[in-house]
Amino acid sequence: MRTYLVTGGAGFIGSNYIHYMFRKYGDEIRIINVDKLTYAGNLENLKSIESRGNYTFIKADICDSAAIRRIFQENDIDRVVHFAAESHVDRSIKDPEVFVRTNVLGTLVMLNAAKEAWELPDGTFQEGKKFLHVSTDEVYGSLEDENAYFYETTPYDPHSPYSASKASSDMLVKSYMDTYRFPANITNCSNNYGPYQFPEKLIPLIINNALQGKKLPVYGDGKNVRDWLYVEDHAKGIDMVQEKGRLFETYNIGGHNEKQNIQIIHIILDTLQEMLPEGDPRRELVSENLITYVEDRKGHDRRYAIAPDKIKKEIGWYPETRFEEGIRLTIKWFFEHEEWMKNVTSGDYQKYYEEMYHE
Ligand code: NAD
Ligand code: TYD
Numbered sequence: 001m002r003t004y005l006v007t008g009g010a011g012f013i014g015s016n017y018i019h020y021m022f023r024k025y026g027d028e029i030r031i032i033n034v035d036k037l038t039y040a041g042n043l044e045n046l047k048s049i050e051s052r053g054n055y056t057f058i059k060a061d062i063c064d065s066a067a068i069r070r071i072f073q074e075n076d077i078d079r080v081v082h083f084a085a086e087s088h089v090d091r092s093i094k095d096p097e098v099f100v101r102t103n104v105l106g107t108l109v110m111l112n113a114a115k116e117a118w119e120l121p122d123g124t125f126q127e128g129k130k131f132l133h134v135s136t137d138e139v140y141g142s143l144e145d146e147n148a149y150f151y152e153t154t155p156y157d158p159h160s161p162y163s164a165s166k167a168s169s170d171m172l173v174k175s176y177m178d179t180y181r182f183p184a185n186i187t188n189c190s191n192n193y194g195p196y197q198f199p200e201k202l203i204p205l206i207i208n209n210a211l212q213g214k215k216l217p218v219y220g221d222g223k224n225v226r227d228w229l230y231v232e233d234h235a236k237g238i239d240m241v242q243e244k245g246r247l248f249e250t251y252n253i254g255g256h257n258e259k260q261n262i263q264i265i266h267i268i269l270d271t272l273q274e275m276l277p278e279g280d281p282r283r284e285l286v287s288e289n290l291i292t293y294v295e296d297r298k299g300h301d302r303r304y305a306i307a308p309d310k311i312k313k314e315i316g317w318y319p320e321t322r323f324e325e326g327i328r329l330t331i332k333w334f335f336e337h338e339e340w341m342k343n344v345t346s347g348d349y350q351k352y353y354e355e356m357y358h359e
Contacts, residue, residue: 001054002029005077007062007110008041008084009033012197013134013231015045017081020235022049030054032075034068035084036061042349043356044340045196050356059353062106065113072117079242080131082110085169088200089138089162093298096161103165104172107133111176124181131184132242133173137227137254138163139188142301149307150188152250159299170250177248185241189253190306193326194231195333199344202261203228203327206268207334208341213285220296222262225303229255229319230326237317244315254306255319265291271327275335 004021008014010033018031035041037059049055060067062084071077084106086092086099111131118129140150141157156171158164176182193203206216237253245251259267272286311317321329334341343349 002078003075004029004031004079004081005071005075006031006033007080007082008035010035010037010041010043010045010057011083011087012040012045012194012201013192013234014083015042015196016194016231017083017235017238018046018049018055020232021239022052022055024239027054030056032056032058032071032077034058034060034062034071037350037353038086039350040087040198042196042198042344043352044343044349057357059357062109063101065109068109068113069116072113077114077117078129080110080114081134081238081242082107082132083134085166086162089160090200090297092160092162092165096165099161099165100168103162104168107169107172111172111182115176115180115182118183119180125183129183130242130247131173131182132238133170133184133186134238135170135186135188136163136166137188137190137252137304137306138301139167139170140304143303143305146303149305150252150254151307152188152252152310159301163301181248183247185245185247186250187238187241187253188250188306189234189237190227190229190255190304192229192231192234194330195337196340197231199341202226202264203268203330204334206265207272207331208345210269210272210286210290211282211334213287213290215292216265216290217292217294218262218265219294220300222265222293223260224300225258225260225305226264227254227305228257228259228264228323228326229253230321230323230329233319233321236320237311240315240317241311245311246314251311251315252306252308253311253317254308255323256306256308257319257323258303258305259323262291267323267327268331271331275328275331
């Protein structure tokens with residue numbers, strides 16, 4: 001049975017990926033999820049699969065090289081899918097240090113532990129072992145020309161401490177592939193949205209605030225563009241790259257779905273109005289009057305846009321979920337998981353580990 005080591009699986013994309021993999025492979029695979037459970041890690045995201053015999057959770061910091069090496073020594077790991085990272089740009093502007101620690105040093109620890117476990121005496125690697133490093137399109141910088149796109153060959157030009165730390169981690173993975181022929185891939189994906197996203201990011205923040213009649217903060221002129229991808233499409237893309245991609249290659253994953261932030265906010269408000277049932281008191285709260293222009297983010301990248309040509313041509317992946325559908329699925333999920341949002345905003349979700357694993 002193939003064993004996956006997933007880092008950061010209690011976060012937004014990692015937990016969606018784990019659900020996707022169990023839906024797809026069932027009992028054919030085993031997943032070990034290693035997560036430090038920072039503010040962004042939430043084991044409630046994995047409640048429905050936590051009792052599976054082929055799932056194990058380990059609370060550990062990816063910077064703790066002894067703990068990570070032990071996991072490799074005690075388990076025959078076939079695949080690493082490395083999500084664990086500090087992921088929020090605004091936090092990186094306030095406190096860059098933890099971004100370098102987790103994103104750069106943590107990735108180095110993961111690379112060294114996998115290399116040590118998988119390397120043969122002649123310097124080659126055991127057959128079939130693969131490491132996938134999950135990264136972002138933000139490493140490419142900001143597109144000023146509206147007809148330009150990010151390609152795998154676009155030079156790196158990160159601007160925020162977050163994107164600089166992710167760019168550094170990509171470079172480390174690349175150096176291991178180039179120096180040791182370490183069996184890896186890098187994926188650079190555009191902005192994700194969907195279930196389990198922490199409400200510090202634009203889409204869940206707007207949904208949550210609008211439903212409570214709270215202000216909807218728009219940075220700057222609201223015309224910055226992001227390329228939004230439904231998270232399940234990302235999970236599928238990661239799996240397809242690992243199964244069908246050429247080793248040592250980078251693949252961009254994107255939604256071909258560029259929207260200005262202000263457009264996103266209007267779509268969310270319209271969809272909420274449409275989906276909230278007649279007589280629901282929240283219909284009165286959801287209003288364009290909540291839109292509030294605030295000071296711009298420092299160094300705010302203007303536009304991101306991916307041309308996912310390579311992954312489509314080589315692997316056959318394409319974004320399956322249209323934005324109109326994805327945003328409805330996301331809003332429906334938030335409607336059905338009010339408790340999840342309450343626990344996240346109150347901080348109660350951080351007690352779940354103690355209750356589940358230490359009582
Ligand atoms: P997230 O912030 O929701 O989750 C990160 C997870 O990593 C959390 O569970 C957290 O507890 C864990 N973690 C943080 N530091 C750790 C450490 N030192 N040791 C172990 N675990 C640690 O992030 P996300 O949005 O799910 O992003 C996952 C990955 O995908 C990141 O590498 C991010 O750069 C990348 N990415 C995200 C997006 C996006 O739109 N969210 C887009 C492209 C790429
Ligand atoms: P975010 O979800 O933080 O993702 P990223 O910065 O990684 O792209 O932000 C998406 C866009 O929305 C970005 O241009 C910043 C903007 N934004 C707001 O206008 N208001 C907000 O409250 C937030 C969180 C983001």
